[in-house]
Amino acid sequence: MKARIEITLKAGVLDPQGKAIEGALAGLGFGGVDEVRQGKLIEVTLSETDEKSARQQVEKMCDDLLANTVIENYSYELV
Template identity: 75%
Template sequence: MKAKVTITLKNGVLDPQGKAIEHALTALDFGGVDEVRQGKVIELDLAETDEAKAKTQVEAMCEKLLANTVIEDYSIELSA
């Protein structure tokens, strides 16, 4: 089973990389971009075949290592 974890900063947390991207887009004449927030995507190939168990396993990974849950949110997508 494959898992895709998307991690983003929580609303209200300053995002200096997002601001830098926003300014660069403006400098390159890409107008109409009001706000940029950046994040990361982690793809995992799991041996687990049961979807519920896989989700529980990936949630534990996020809570313990992959995401800083104080300042970051995460979402999980599973596929066969």
């Protein structure tokens, strides 16, 4: 089972990298871009086959290490 974990900056947290990408898109002539926010995608392959237990494991991984919940939100799907 694979977990696709998406980590994004919370609303209101400044994202200088997103701003730089926004500027680069504008520089390439892409109009109509209101905002760019950058995040992370982490794929974790689990040996666990039970969905409930996999969810518990992934949430603990996110809380303990993968996301800093002071500034980041996470969401995930099992695929």
